[in-house]
Amino acid sequence: MLFCKGATTAKKAYQRSVLQFMAAYAVVLFCSSWFVKHDGAEHFYLYFWSVIPAIPIIGVIFRMGKYLREEKDEYQRLLTMQSILVGTGALLAAIVFNDFIRAFAKSPGLPPFWFFMIFCAGMGLTQAFLKFRNRSAADD
């Protein structure tokens, strides 16, 4: 796969797992949306179908931790930790802003699903920046 080019063995395994989790997420999200909309799910089943799509996302978070444990290339591990740190910082900043806006401005705040997207965006942009910074120093 193109995006695996030059990646370590641990990173390739991590990327494969993330793809599998994302495929599972797409299927589960479709099923949940369908059941909630068409089946008129109530009470227990409503909670059940609401929680199920979160499981693959939690799986991705778990897999990040496993990757950090498996990665033998210490520099790659450092880059990943830096990008997770930036993602977490962006996430916490968004939560704090959101809470103050809700508390003082009585605004509904950010729509659902934004927080994980903010974390992923922070992490992804940091990884892209670090990769670009290194690429400029490649000599062969």
Added chain:
Amino acid sequence: MTNRLKEFRQEKGWSQQELGDRLEISRQSVIAIETGKYDPSLPLAFRLAKTFGKKIEEIFQDS
């Protein structure tokens, strides 16, 4: 910290990828060490020294 990694690598005629393969690290990591953006841990510095048949202090100098 400065290092002579690039010089020793070129003496051997190895590419950054080849050196990375020998050390079981990525090419990106080799670039970061060569350019001084990343100082390797002691175990990796020992592996580097062993790969080139040099002493650690021949490769890395305190600037």
